[in-house]
Structures are given as C-alpha cells and as structure tokens.
Amino acid sequence: MTLEAYLGLPYVQKALLVGVLISMCTALLGVTLVLRRFSFIGDGLSHVAFGAMTVAAVVGLTNDMLLVMPVTIVCAVLLLSVGQHAKVKGDASVAMISVGALAVGYLLMNLFPPSGRSNITGDVCTTLFGGTSILTLQPQEVTLSIVLSIVVVVFFLFFYHKIFAVTFDESFATATGTKTRLYNLLLAIIIAVVIVLAMKLVGSLLISALVVFPALSAMRLFKSFRSVTICAACLSVICTVAGFLSAAMFSTPVGSTIVVANIAVFALFTLGGLIFRRS
C-alpha cells in the first residue's frame, strides 16, 4: 500500500490526530516536569495505571477507568505536592511506586489470568510498548483525546505565568502570595489524566519519551521558558508525525519509531547547542 493510500484510511487519520494531540500535551507538561526533576513521573504513573488496571480486571470492573483514574490521580498528587517535603526524595519515590505497581500488576495478572485472554505476555507488551492499539481507537477515545487536549492547552495558556513561577521557585511564589498548592494540585491531576489516557493509546514507554525528550531537546538550544515551551510542543508534534509516517513506510512499531525520531532530534539539538555556544 502506498503512503498516500495509507493516510487516506480513516483509522490511520484518527490515530495520527490523537498521536499529535497527546504528544503536544505531554511535551507541554514535560517542560515543568523535567525542570522540577520529575522526568520519570510519566513512567511511574503509567505503571501505576497498569497496576490499577489489573486490579480492576481481577475485581471484575466493567469500566476500569473508575478505578484507574482515581488511583493514578492520587499517586500523582502525592508525588508532586507532598513529595517536595517528604522523607523519601522525589526521584526515589517515583522509582519505588513505578517498580512496585508494575510488579504487583504483573503478579496479579499471572495469579488471576483475565478470562478469555490467554496471552499475558502480549497484554503486558501492549501496555508497555503500545502495540497497535493506537490504530484501533474507538470513536469515543478520539473524542476524549480531543477534549482533553483542549483542556490541557487552555489550562496551560491560562496558568502559564503561574506554572513558570511555581516551577522556577516554589518558595518565592508561595511567600509572595501565589497559591502554589492549588496549582500543584491542578497540575498533578492533569498530568495523571493525560498519562492514563496516553498509556492506553501509546504505551508507557512512549509516554516517558514524550515527556522528557522534547523538553530536553528544546533546552539545548533555547534560553527562555517561553521559547523552550513552544519549541518542545512543536518538536514533539513533528517527531510524532515523522515517526508515525516512517513506521508506516518501514513497517516498524509506531511507538518505538516515534521514540527514535525524538532521540534523533535530541542528538541534532545537542550538536546544534554545542556549535551555537562556540560561535
């Protein structure tokens, strides 16, 4: 099949649209996460979501989001807002929760295999790497992704200066009257929601990549918070489109191809940063 014919398929168009929206959201959130040393939260929270999904399956919930969403949000809030003052440092607590949830989830899956599904390894693989699930989106998933992306972008535009203040210097912001707790809470909830949705669609590996790579690449070249944020969002979208198309052309897995595109851009920007600084 030619690339044109492939892009003409409605399910492919939907997948591309959802991929672009998700990568934009994760890149926007990624800038503040990376700057606060929470790069691994995407990974951690998606593993939490995975753990919660297996619990939901064992309990026999028909709509597992009823369990997955609240659990992930609570974890995000705990990690992001309480984590700052906790005894266990941010990165360590993320690692702990991430690994713990993954292990428990996998254990539960093996102890209580979901009825009608025998391919546990396949299920786990899909959760981690996304598999082809982005190509088999339901109409309501597409709508949800669109609505959510709009919410994230509006949130970001509306609270942009507050996000900057809270990210740059939380103590100063609190001391001078910014409601940092409120914004941290909102941020944590949004991050959790984006990650849960994204992990169902693209897998937890791709989420982590989409959170860290665009932000890190942008920081190599750009020197203000605004330019880093804009650049990260653009890079993320470009890499997703490029990765998606190459995956179609070379029949490679979508998720990992997008990650490779991000790695290539990071390498390019690192090089650019070095040359730029010399001159």
Added chain:
Amino acid sequence: MALLTCEDLSLGYEGKAILEHVTFSVNNGDYLCIVGENGSGKSTLMKTILGLRKPLHGTITTGEGLRQNEIGYLPQQTVVQRDFPASVLEIVRSGCQGRQGLRPFYTKAEKKLARDNIRRMGLDDLTRRCYRDLSGGQQQRVLLARALCATGKLLLLDEPVSGLDPKVTAEMYQLISDLNRRERITVIMISHDLGAALKYASHILHIGARVWFGTREDYLQSSVGTAFLQLGGVEQ
C-alpha cells in the same frame, strides 16, 4: 506599631525545637542583620517570617499596612535554579505574580514595574539573556529585582553574597544599602559575614544558644557580641 513583630517564637522541625524565645521587632527603614553560626536556624526563621513554615510557638504580626504577601524574598540559591532556561525578564516579572490572582497576563503597570527594577539593578543590557548564562553576581541582582517587584516595603535576604567574589560582594552590599537608605526599604538580611553586618546594619539579631536583639552599637558592647567577634565572626 512596628512593621514586623515576632514574639517568643520557637522554631523547629517535626516538633523538635532548634531555636527558642526569639523576640524582636523591625520598624520602617531599619536594616536588621541576622547573624549566628551555620545551622543555628537563620534560614528557618526567615521561612517562618515568610509564612512558609508555622512556628512551634509564638506569634508574628505585621503592621503599618504590610500584608503577608508584600514581603520580597531573596532565597539562598538552590541547585535547581542554576540551570533553568529562563530569561531575565521572565524571572523579574514573576515577582509580580503573587498579586495577580487568577488574571492570566501581566498588566502594563506590572510590566513597567519589572522594567524599572531591571534598570535599578543595572541589568538593562541583560534583559533577554538566559539566567543560567549569567555570573553569580548578576544572578543575585536578577533575584533582587524580582524581590523588588513583589514589595516596595520589606526585603528578606538569605545570604545574598554567598559564593560571590569580594568585589561583587562589596557592590551587592552597596546596592542593598542604597535601597535601604535612599528608598527607605526595610531590610532583613542573613549574613555570616559579621564585618559587613556591623558596617551596614542598624540592628542585629544574634541567634544560637543565646538569642540577642538590639541596635548595632549595643551589640558591640554586649557579651554575646564580643564573644562572637572573638570567635572570628568577622571573616575579612
């Protein structure tokens, strides 16, 4: 009525006091230096004044129309800030953030205030530069400009000259002193450089095993002061 009054404060972490019976007050136009050994609780005291922590005991009251969020703050530098991609303008403007409420953009007046403070700190040529590419002294002046956007009344400075070379240190002290004398901004500064404290301050708060508060002149006569001076409190 004093600008800021602290009465019988006890400070500590997890219920354990590290500092007790701190009583002092700051009047409009004062320049208070907080001195004491490392780990004696100077930064903790400052965070408590800012409302970032609750005291274990005692009260803090503000007067003369000073609101809690009208205190400018220059924190002890953290590692995170040093490699942060942000322009000087973005950082200075963020000093106006506290008054913004839910409004998503800065007003003309706030933008002008930021510009004025950038000029006051001599940062005109660096407005678009990246914070992480600046020298230590320039970074401190950026943070001072930000603090001035948050307040026109009271500045709290936590070791503003640590890590700066002697020349830049002297310039920084001069800048702070000018703000205090010419613009009547009240200053509370933590310093472990007793020499500078005694040169510029009007009042001294010495914290540690014994807490002492009074004017600079009295401090030089006090037993706490003379003992600390002999211990080598003066570093230069």
